[in-house]
Amino acid sequence: VLGPVDELWAEYKSTGSQKCRDELIVHYAPLVKYVAARVAIGLPSNVDQEDLASSGIIGLMEAVSKFEPERGFKFESYAAARIRGAIIDDLRALDWVPRSVRSQARQVEASLSKLQEKFGRSPTDEEMAEDMEVTVRKLRSIYSKISTVMFVSLDRLLSVGDKGESGMSLVDTLVDTKAEDPEQAVEAKEMKQFLVKAIAGLPDRERTAITLYYYEGLSLAEISQVVGVSQARISQMNAKSVMTFRSMLNR
Amino acid sequence: TGDLRTRRDECRELESEFSYARRLLQGKIDILGSELKRRSEGGDVGMGDLVGRLPSILADEPRTGGATRLLESDLPANAGKYRRYTERLATGLAHIETSTPEELTAMVEELATEERKVSEDRRRAQKIIDGLNAELVRRYQKGDEDPSSLL
Numbered sequence: 001v002l003g004p005v006d007e008l009w010a011e012y013k014s015t016g017s018q019k020c021r022d023e024l025i026v027h028y029a030p031l032v033k034y035v036a037a038r039v040a041i042g043l044p045s046n047v048d049q050e051d052l053a054s055s056g057i058i059g060l061m062e063a064v065s066k067f068e069p070e071r072g073f074k075f076e077s078y079a080a081a082r083i084r085g086a087i088i089d090d091l092r093a094l095d096w097v098p099r100s101v102r103s104q105a106r107q108v109e110a111s112l113s114k115l116q117e118k119f120g121r122s123p124t125d126e127e128m129a130e131d132m133e134v135t136v137r138k139l140r141s142i143y144s145k146i147s148t149v150m151f152v153s154l155d156r157l158l159s160v161g162d163k164g165e166s167g168m169s170l171v172d173t174l175v176d177t178k179a180e181d182p183e184q185a186v187e188a189k190e191m192k193q194f195l196v197k198a199i200a201g202l203p204d205r206e207r208t209a210i211t212l213y214y215y216e217g218l219s220l221a222e223i224s225q226v227v228g229v230s231q232a233r234i235s236q237m238n239a240k241s242v243m244t245f246r247s248m249l250n251r
Numbered sequence: 252t253g254d255l256r257t258r259r260d261e262c263r264e265l266e267s268e269f270s271y272a273r274r275l276l277q278g279k280i281d282i283l284g285s286e287l288k289r290r291s292e293g294g295d296v297g298m299g300d301l302v303g304r305l306p307s308i309l310a311d312e313p314r315t316g317g318a319t320r321l322l323e324s325d326l327p328a329n330a331g332k333y334r335r336y337t338e339r340l341a342t343g344l345a346h347i348e349t350s351t352p353e354e355l356t357a358m359v360e361e362l363a364t365e366e367r368k369v370s371e372d373r374r375r376a377q378k379i380i381d382g383l384n385a386e387l388v389r390r391y392q393k394g395d396e397d398p399s400s401l402l
């Protein structure tokens with residue numbers, strides 16, 4: 001049964017009229033609200049939600065002009081991926097990550113990688129603080145700063161290969177989504193195994209917190225009740241483990 | 252505990268579908284609402300301007316607090332189903348230009364009623380999820396459950 005929207009698509013694809021295009025954009029615009037609000041989570045407050053939304057609208061425009069209805073794919077999922085991609089691309093271009101945080105993140109990664117090599121396991125915060133010649137307190141405040149700017153890449157951190165928006169995210173590999181192609185399925189399986197090993201190698205409390213976050217989907221508040229540390233500590237542990245996994249992958 | 256998780260995960264699926272439909276409805280309501288406001292202030296009929304105003308219409312209030320829980324990055328599995336559901340609700344949106352203020356108002360009211368219902372369903376699902384997770388937390392605290400069994 002062809003609804004009015006299908007007819008609008010047909011008219012747009014045959015005439016390419018601006019008017020039809022605008023109607024489609026307005027019709028699907030609420031998708032941008034959904035995606036932008038979710039990307040905004042965990043971003044520092046200086047990031048303007050309206051900027052995210054306008055990047056999202058651009059992404060939606062691209063989706064509308066590129067979409068081929070006859071291919072049989074659902075427009076929503078295609079559009080959502082482009083909307084999210086556009087928002088994140090613009091965020092990166094903004095270079096919104098303070099230089100100081102960048103360089104501190106690099107120091108953390110260097111120390112992590114060095115000590116992993118040295119100990120053959122994930123280093124404790126005490127060991128890293130000593131190596132970086134800072135206090136544990138200082139190191140943890142660096143994690144906190146990193147965790148706010150990391151959010152954007154956290155989800156795609158372990159994107160398999162360089163498949164861009166179709167890359168498997170860390171979450172994908174955990175929730176057992178059906179891979180589009182066998183190659184992705186194999187990579188997803190390997191990623192699963194890598195994650196299990198990597199998480200098992202974390203210090204006790206971190207292992208528990210990270211497991212509960214990624215595999216049980218518990219909130220920071222719920223995890224802090226189990227592990228017995230503050231929510232801030234939990235998100236610091238999260239930032240550290242993400243960097244740990246990344247440095248392990250890069251080796 | 253397996254049972255508990257199954258129930259919790261089913262609820263999560265529902266909650267994510269409610270959240271998705273809810274945001275779509277809210278977006279439609281706010282777009283139509285802004286059109287009504289513009290016309291009541293003597294704005295002329297015409298689409299062109301609306302696209303440019305979408306970011307300000309759709310953007311949430313500035314948000315406090317960081318990420319509280321891991322989010323599924325993609326749309327809920329049944330996303331298409333809700334798309335058609337909200338389409339049926341507001342098929343007139345695609346022809347906003349030719350709708351009279353009365354028609355727009357009627358659409359907004361219909362959508363707002365649906366939004367309230369979906370928000371309620373969502374709240375209820377969230378309560379159930381949080382209740383089941385609270386029970387899980389208790390079991391972890393007591394040591395009846397071991398997180399590493401998840402790996």
Ligand SMILES: Nc1nc2c(ncn2[C@@H]2O[C@@H]3COP(=O)(O)O[C@H]4[C@@H](O)[C@H](n5cnc6c(=O)[nH]c(N)nc65)O[C@@H]4COP(=O)(O)O[C@H]3[C@H]2O)c(=O)[nH]1
Pocket residue numbers: 034037038041266267270271274311314318319320322377378380381
């Ligand atoms: N188990 C459980 N799950 C919950 C609860 N509250 C929200 N969620 C789920 O968690 C997601 C993220 O919530 P958020 O971090 O507050 O992030 C939210 C929030 O920042 C914002 N948002 C959504 N609705 C509202 C609202 O009515 N008011 C405000 N101020 N912000 C909202 O949009 C973001 C995404 O919202 P959604 O797509 O709906 O996705 C929500 C929803 O699916 C809860 O109490 N228990």
Ligand SMILES: Nc1nc2c(ncn2[C@@H]2O[C@@H]3COP(=O)(O)O[C@H]4[C@@H](O)[C@H](n5cnc6c(=O)[nH]c(N)nc65)O[C@@H]4COP(=O)(O)O[C@H]3[C@H]2O)c(=O)[nH]1
Pocket residue numbers: 277278280281311366367370371374
């Ligand atoms: N952090 C966070 N807080 C959440 C979330 N979901 C709900 N809340 C909180 O719970 C209150 C009631 O949510 P509701 O029953 O869905 O009832 C909501 C909802 O039905 C509706 N609403 C929310 N956002 C929008 C929007 O952008 N447009 C429209 N038209 N309605 C909205 O207005 C009511 C009041 O919204 P608020 O004043 O924001 O008040 C919200 C907000 O403070 C969430 O995912 N994350």
